[in-house]
Amino acid sequence: EAQVTQNPRYLITVTGKKLTVTCSQNMNHEYMSWYRQDPGLGLRQIYYSMNVEVTDKGDVPEGYKVSRKEKRNFPLILESPSPNQTSLYFCASSTRLNYEQYFGPGTRLTVT
């Protein structure tokens, strides 16, 4: 089954404690992306990757890091989380031909 998986699905953490949210896809997609969803703000792109070792900033990259060492994986790293990073996070992937995004189920992050 074609899918994008994210882990964990729910996470409560404290300010400053480094965390990683994993994302994996099994469709051999080149393009992968992270978004955050906040009420009234819709989805905002954090980072995206065109292929292995190729990443670039989206609209709200501050406070986040990513890496793309394998085609299927695109982890999101928060080195020092802050309360304003409390949000619902989605990973997505697509081909570079049509950019039809397949979304993961989401990770709800709370930073206290």
Next chain:
Amino acid sequence: AQSVAQPEDQVNVAEGNPLTVKCTYSVSGNPYLFWYVQYPNRGLQFLLKYITGDNLVKGSYGFEAEFNKSQTSFHLKKPSALVSDSALYFCAVKSNGNNRLAFGKGNQVVVIP
């Protein structure tokens, strides 16, 4: 930078009536336009897209959208709404000149039985 405007926070429609969800966009270069739907506690699902060709695009679940270049719009439509269409709808745009995707704020659609 590209952007999307979805002017209405919520759209209420009676079951069986036509449904329209509005989207206007701003982009340099030719747009790639998308509609996605999000059901409660789920990720987004792709509905339809316009990249090139016919301005009227048909997608999943009976939805369609019309690309209007002069008005920079890409409104989503369904001739006869179902209660099961109640969800959050997002419009998105990408320029053919870069690899960023911009999403709108989303429209909550409520179909009243």
